[in-house]
Amino acid sequence: MKKILITGGAGFLGSHLTRRLLDFGHEVTVMDNLFTGNKSNIYDFQDNPRFTFLLQDVTQPFWGQFDDIYNLACPASPIHYQRNPVETIKTSFLGMMNVLELALKTKARVLHTSTSEIYGDPMVHPQPETYWGNVNTIGIRSCYDEGKRAAESLCVDYRREYGVDARLVRIFNTYGPNMHPQDGRVISNFIMQALRNEDITLYGDGEQTRSFQYVDDLIDAFVALMDKDRTELEAACGKAGFDIPVINAGNPGEFTIKELAETILELIPESTGKLVYHPLPKDDPQRRKPDITLAKTLLGWEPKVPLKEGLVPAIEYFRTHL
């Protein structure tokens, strides 16, 4: 049994991770400020004596003795992170700093959740971990993208300078139950619109592609990366040409936004929603697809759930949250 802290644990990904780690028999503390996280996501765990909820903002210093810290705290959808850009970039940077300071002082292991957004509007396709990205430092998405890039740098700096055992996962589009129904992201938008018999709004011509990963696959990657013995992991990374443990986690299956919309309508046959097209917002990436060779090599991990299968529980979740 390990003592584990999950920052942002009441969010979409955090709640799935919490369930998994409690199922493994660990003691889990969820820290969340409930800005985008939601108490209903962790309601099931309330009576579990191995579960603790802590209402706390990750930008404020905190203390506690944990074996593992999963750093998930940060609003992740444009609609949320652009509401208060200053808080977004502070959450990313100061949150990471507080986690790393705690890890340094208590010898905790850290898994930091970075994002495919650090690749920005990529000019290399698919994106391997060695790609440096194409991000606007002063655009309207930069509070998130640059905040996350700086958090990665901070992570590797604490690692190189102080030996903190920090590991990075760059998360690509992920979906599943507990997604925020109003997060403005494409999967939740489309499902909600289809269920409400509204128009399905596509931006641009709908030919931009995305990869969509079912949440269970991502949680597998988190746990596989975090549970790997440090010496073994570092040796494997070194063999693969990396001095830093950093993996992409996403489903390389590539779908256009239009295909996604059509698949969702297929799974909600009673919907009367129709596809409509709107202009593309500023700095919206045109294509993004993970190269997951490294995660396969290091962890033997790859996603298992096909889009059509994963959409079923996701749609079911939204249906009950209409």
Next chain:
Amino acid sequence: MKKILITGGAGFLGSHLTRRLLDFGHEVTVMDNLFTGNKSNIYDFQDNPRFTFLLQDVTQPFWGQFDDIYNLACPASPIHYQRNPVETIKTSFLGMMNVLELALKTKARVLHTSTSEIYGDPMVHPQPETYWGNVNTIGIRSCYDEGKRAAESLCVDYRREYGVDARLVRIFNTYGPNMHPQDGRVISNFIMQALRNEDITLYGDGEQTRSFQYVDDLIDAFVALMDKDRTELEAACGKAGFDIPVINAGNPGEFTIKELAETILELIPESTGKLVYHPLPKDDPQRRKPDITLAKTLLGWEPKVPLKEGLVPAIEYFRTHL
């Protein structure tokens, strides 16, 4: 007369800016932790009643009522910023945050000194302000590059969200008196080596190019950007297609490292130093040259001092600091 704060004011650029602003009749407070800054750089101003020195680290919150804040605090040469990468990225981000918080509460105007390093190893040449850069988030230079990128984002976030009057200058290679003789950068290295009759060490084949700007030209750009009326500046930026006041400041004259070495040897004819070649360090940018069209358009600014002329006082300074 304005009340002005210069963070990092005891450094190379800060000391020149201090002199200029004191000459204009302003009241200047220099804040510096003296990590790379040096009391000897500000020794001349000690008896000036309009000058105050404050020994303080920019990562710690501070308070004071100023009209203008110039944010220059950050170690800027690899040899210094890689000594303590965690402190470097904190200085960049937390320093910027403290400056912006103070500016927000006291309605001060801010000039933040960013860097051509945010362009990384550029794939566009020369680099206009619209270029997004090519930077490794997890490399050994990332503590500086990503820290500076995040500081830019923070700046524009405070601007967009709270209306803070923040202006950005991206500084390209600058040289002149008061440079740190041991900063490990190419101009100081070459001059010191030539003066000491040592080998002049070039990395790679010496064909990588740099732009070299004399410090007085840069200070002109700082003051021109800072003194511009806000409404006028924003109108001019808008007309040029920018919603953020951000300019490159550098000398577009392009020289190879080898040409630089040869020019320095020409100006120090008594030197017995010879050119020798070493392997290129990791992530070292191959070419960098500013596109300064925007600064010309907005401010009528362009550099005036040719390399051969600016090197004379720089060499003189180093000669007295051997």
